[in-house]
Amino acid sequence: MARPMTLTEKILAAHSGKADVAPGDIISIDLDLVMANELSAAVAITEFRKIKGATKVWDPDKIALVPSHFTPNKDIATATLSTMMRDFAKEQHITHYFEVGRGGIEHVVLPENGFVGPGMTIIGGDSHTTTYGGLGAFATGVGSTDIAAAFATGEMWVRVPPSIKIILEGGLRKYVQGKDLILTTIGRIGVDGAIYGAMEFAGSAIKDLPISGRFTMANMSIEAGAKNGIFPVDAIAEAYCAAVGKKDYTVYHADKDAEYQSVVTIDCSKIEPQVALPWLPENTKNASDLNEITIHQAVIGTCTNGRIEDMRQAAEILKGRKVHPDVRAIVIPGSQKVYKQCVTEGLAEIFIDAGCVVSTPTCGPCVGGHMGVLSEGERCISTTNRNFKGRMGHVKSEVYLTGPYVAAASAVAGHIANPEQLGAPVAV
Amino acid sequence: MILKGTAHKYGKNVDTDVIIPGRYCNLIDPVELGKHALEDLDANFVKKAKAGDLIVADTNFGCGSSREVAAVALKGAGVSGVVAKSFARIFYRNCINTGLPIFECPEGVDGINDGDAITVDADNGVITNETTGKSFKATQFPKFMQDLIAKGGLLRYAEQRLAEKKAAKEGAMHDRAAT
Numbered sequence A: 001m002a003r004p005m006t007l008t009e010k011i012l013a014a015h016s017g018k019a020d021v022a023p024g025d026i027i028s029i030d031l032d033l034v035m036a037n038e039l040s041a042a043v044a045i046t047e048f049r050k051i052k053g054a055t056k057v058w059d060p061d062k063i064a065l066v067p068s069h070f071t072p073n074k075d076i077a078t079a080t081l082s083t084m085m086r087d088f089a090k091e092q093h094i095t096h097y098f099e100v101g102r103g104g105i106e107h108v109v110l111p112e113n114g115f116v117g118p119g120m121t122i123i124g125g126d127s128h129t130t131t132y133g134g135l136g137a138f139a140t141g142v143g144s145t146d147i148a149a150a151f152a153t154g155e156m157w158v159r160v161p162p163s164i165k166i167i168l169e170g171g172l173r174k175y176v177q178g179k180d181l182i183l184t185t186i187g188r189i190g191v192d193g194a195i196y197g198a199m200e201f202a203g204s205a206i207k208d209l210p211i212s213g214r215f216t217m218a219n220m221s222i223e224a225g226a227k228n229g230i231f232p233v234d235a236i237a238e239a240y241c242a243a244v245g246k247k248d249y250t251v252y253h254a255d256k257d258a259e260y261q262s263v264v265t266i267d268c269s270k271i272e273p274q275v276a277l278p279w280l281p282e283n284t285k286n287a288s289d290l291n292e293i294t295i296h297q298a299v300i301g302t303c304t305n306g307r308i309e310d311m312r313q314a315a316e317i318l319k320g321r322k323v324h325p326d327v328r329a330i331v332i333p334g335s336q337k338v339y340k341q342c343v344t345e346g347l348a349e350i351f352i353d354a355g356c357v358v359s360t361p362t363c364g365p366c367v368g369g370h371m372g373v374l375s376e377g378e379r380c381i382s383t384t385n386r387n388f389k390g391r392m393g394h395v396k397s398e399v400y401l402t403g404p405y406v407a408a409a410s411a412v413a414g415h416i417a418n419p420e421q422l423g424a425p426v427a428v
Numbered sequence B: 001m002i003l004k005g006t007a008h009k010y011g012k013n014v015d016t017d018v019i020i021p022g023r024y025c026n027l028i029d030p031v032e033l034g035k036h037a038l039e040d041l042d043a044n045f046v047k048k049a050k051a052g053d054l055i056v057a058d059t060n061f062g063c064g065s066s067r068e069v070a071a072v073a074l075k076g077a078g079v080s081g082v083v084a085k086s087f088a089r090i091f092y093r094n095c096i097n098t099g100l101p102i103f104e105c106p107e108g109v110d111g112i113n114d115g116d117a118i119t120v121d122a123d124n125g126v127i128t129n130e131t132t133g134k135s136f137k138a139t140q141f142p143k144f145m146q147d148l149i150a151k152g153g154l155l156r157y158a159e160q161r162l163a164e165k166k167a168a169k170e171g172a173m174h175d176r177a178a179t
């Protein structure tokens, strides 16, 4: 009899041809999808060329290359990296290459095109590859050399992580979304609280989370040091797969008596909209207690909160309101599809009327690249996932992490605010 | 291999954004990257670091982004190794894959001060603080990783796996032909 396994262990066992695996085992897994962006791909391609015997990638249909970070190219150095990736995609007949204007941010693009499904093994040359765990995949970020080896072999060595169970219970309050739950979780366990581990989410509150919210949470599991974050697959997940045309996937369930390294229970009904203060995602506080912090910029978008649901939340607050005179609000839909939906649903108009910049999809300001870099002493409220020193620009600028509701409300108030603290919309 | 140099000591959660800020992630050349190593944590680091020096840090070193250039930038700045209480996992993998020696050693970190002269025997993980005369033993890598390092890193391992797969495929074709 195979030992009882967690969800992550089940997927890893199935992809390594073993009846069971246990934490600490070092195994080789077959990969279902390998992703890279222009920064990680450039280095990976250089390394791939050094592998003797590797002239062709293992499977051109199972690799996705997505220009995301500094695109449309912000400078010559970036243009050079993008060209390297584009040329490689042509040379190797990579099926899933998303040119600028036809893609967006990698972690928004792959799921919405039906490339991600339950039970898959996915690695990406980007730490937020953990996002895909929102749909019940084992997904983790790696460096470029790992990507190069995976391009050649289609496999990767993994140390099976111990699993940490995060039980989310209770109903969600108004304006509380996935971002608030994951910030609360990281605030509770710390930025190294899940180091080397798998965060397996469970509990009754999951049914109140759309897949976009689960992506947000799995995305930030790396911010607690986790190898991966993973959600159980339910009817909502299966409906998402059907909607994006993802077929042929395998649903795994954790065994009842599986072993967890620790169990953390979170009462979601007590959670208010959250903000993480500089310089770590674990420095969480209630948005309503931070009204004295004035802001210069608000960023709404990215792989964490750049999906249509996030855009709708921001628009709900900005409709009929104006961005504060001292604030620049930058809205960045995560992909061309989301961008188009913002236009057809009238959200783009709401943003523009409120006085926001609406940008083409890009990581841009999230990584201090372009489209909203901060100067010394500036403070930015942002729906991104990292608030490390210098992340968005000058080493003495500050990033406050939050969800779209609070980011939009703060843009209007000119200081950090919970939407409940805003007056009624007035502008028409 | 013996690593020898001055210790530059830092605290917890040194993230890859301060090891090499995002604004430089469009660089590839190790020397160019090295010029900006740790810039946002300690603007003087590059000026004061000499080739062979080691970084000593608290828990969760290298947390954050998967940027492999973080390990490359440290190497480019002349850093010969990192001793920490623990490492973030992607950084840990990247170091093994790119050949930057790392050592997990909580006691060693507590027993080394900024500016101490240290020596590390990379083969047995013994870290000696030459300033105080005390020695510490780093956690051993699992066998698989030791082999990987000994083989010359991940790319050599990938070559071996490719060869094995090719042989298995040819073997299978041979079997089919025989039946």
Ligand code: SF4
Pocket (backbone or CB within 6 Å): A068, A069, A105, A107, A126, A128, A302, A303, A304, A362, A363, A366, A367, A384, A385
């Ligand atoms: S949006 Fe930010 S966190 Fe997400 S992939 Fe881009 S740079 Fe990384």
